Amino acid sequence: MSENLVIVESPAKAKTIERFLGSDYLVTSSMGHIRDLEKKDFGIDIENNFQPKYIVSPDKKKIVTELKKQAKAARTVWIASDEDREGEAIAWHLQQVLKLDPAKTKRIVFHEITKDAILKAIENPRPINVNLVNAQQARRVLDRIVGFEVSPVLWKKVKPSLSAGRVQSVAVRLIVEREREIINFNSQSNYRVSAIFLVPGENGNVTELKAELNKRFETKGEAQAFLEKCRTAEFSIADIVKKPSKRTPAAPFITSTLQQEASRKLGFSVSQTMAVAQRLYEAGKITYMRTDSVNLSGLAINTAKSKIIALHGEEYLKTRQYKTKAKGAQEAHEAIRPTYIDQEEVDGSAQEKRLYELIWKRTIASQMSDAKLERTTVSIKISNTTELFQATGEIIKFDGFLRVYMESTDHEDENSNGNGKALLPPVEVNQQLRTNLIEATERFTQKPPRYTEASLVKKLEEQGIGRPSTYAPIITTVQNRGYVVKEDRPGVDRDFTQLTLTDNEISVKTKTEVTGTEKSKLFPTDVGMVVNDFLIKYFDKIMDLNFTAKVEVEFDEIAIGGRAWNEMIGQFYKPFHQNVENALEVSERAKGERHLGTDPATELPVYVKIGRYGPLAQLGEVTEDGEKPKFASLRSGQHLETITLEEALELFKLPRELGEYENKKVTVAIGRFGPYVRHDSKFVSLEKNVDDPYTVGLDRAIELIEAKREKDRKALIKTFDQEPELRILEGRWGPYISYKKKNYKIPKGTEAEKLELADCMKIIEEGPKPKKGRKK
């Protein structure tokens, strides 16, 4: 048994460190936190100064047993959890749970996994910082109080199983508010004018010079008047201005920037990025992927330096140390970088290779020279008016880091006409120019963009909300609770006007473009909006975007010993709990009800609201004489906030009765899987893009019913007289057994035709094993 036991948080880290330390040291890991607040009974004794009730997490029992054994056998235990609030708490919990003797326990920290850093840490042990631990306890207790007191209010006032929390509720708020900005956005249009000038070249060649007017016109009339002037105008170069500029590389990756760039450049989702990065980390290819520090170790910078010189030469080198800007960063690790920077690529899956390449390039570029550019602006005078056409060109004088890596932006300028980057043809001041095309195009102002997973992470990080380890889970949680959906939505056609001056003639055309197409964007659901409005009404403090930042200031006071943690929680709890009581008492049940208007046919009121099974439209009201209102579910793509009276009235036209077939009613309606015909308690889907549920007739419905019967007959392999509920059928994935509305897989290699009843019953009994649920 080893003399020394070192405990870190992650097993991959343990492996690396063990190599540096040699055989006197056994390095093992705690796998993060080992203890947490009890989940039943709140886990906090409110009456007793907020005393936390900690228990060893069920999935950590085994690890704790093992750690106890190893700690007992060691002469010295070195606790090397991360040097931040959570890491310090882990160290403290380890000391408590493993009952470590202070005389043989040492707390050490390092910010980078290099041999030097670790040896230095071993030489400089320190006691556990109790103040920092207390700051973590305050953070933990506050989150539990908020989550476990507000969520039950939602169960009562909105819907069971919902949740609220310091982080998730604000994340949903951002998405809801953005959606409302988009709903309320009024698109304005104006006219943007561009021209193509012809510049004669040396040997009779003509090159084009694309330029844009320095003014936009509000109306079609103004644009037309301008083009009229251009008809008779002369054009000449008024001015040529050259301006040097430079670009600087972006800082090395941290969790949030890696997620953003992997989303923009590789199309990865946030959780996908983390899963791939985890594999690279475990294979020893990159440093730790959950970090908020842009810091690179001296060793890393040196390796980058020789690599850059070898690949590109001295003039491309400029080593830099970046400063973290994010609010509340705790900087326990290095930036995300290749472990061995001289390795340009790695083995592994295609995704691993691509993510590694991205990380490698970003790291290398961060230590390279600025790019030097020159921007040229040419102004073109119009003889009969004061407006100017302008052409801009940009040339790269020295590429610097751009040779390796260029950071992407979220929104490529959709209005850009692409003349920004080009080299301009040689022209001189006062030179006369001819034009062969001037176009005034109607352009619309852009709605604010919806959030992607990655841009939401960016926003949260800017506000100091959430941590590198939680960005991906937050996005999953708000979707699991049904507050947010990530989806694609098709755009709509929009007409725009274009005026063209060519060959001295002005023509006017109406063109069509598609606008508002969305891909993998975050949309709030109706429930998300209703919950959000409820929380803002009754818990405005928690829902404040700055709530986290405010409590972080208080946690910092605790961390430097300026304040007792339970005093801080006490200050928070009193008014907060009052809020909870008040909300329970005075709030109405939140249903998101909207009165859309009156049905002209029946003169009954039309409402939309959230019902037991989701959003619905209601025609009429519950009245004394027992008349029941009509209900209809909203269809996918319809929302409480935006549905119109006309759209709602459409919903009541279904289900439609078509008539009778074989003495049974035939009806048509729209269900979760689209329009269907119902007959004899059987369902038949209408054919997509062929049948319309509002107009389809009885003959066509019978045709579909018969077609379905024919298909079912073909699928039937075998039945047994003794057990009519049991059938052997041919399905999409081969033969299977259907019994009492449940399906059972037939083991591979069995001939379905030869199965007897007893065989089938055996398959059913042995059938789907009870799922090992994750619920306790």
Add this chain to the structure above:
DNA sequence: CAGTGAGCGAGCTTCCGCTTGACTT
């Protein structure tokens, strides 16, 4: 796996942050 929308009541849901597998599909 498609229809529902009244009401009661038992028993359950829920937070954020730190870490990996162990489960199916």
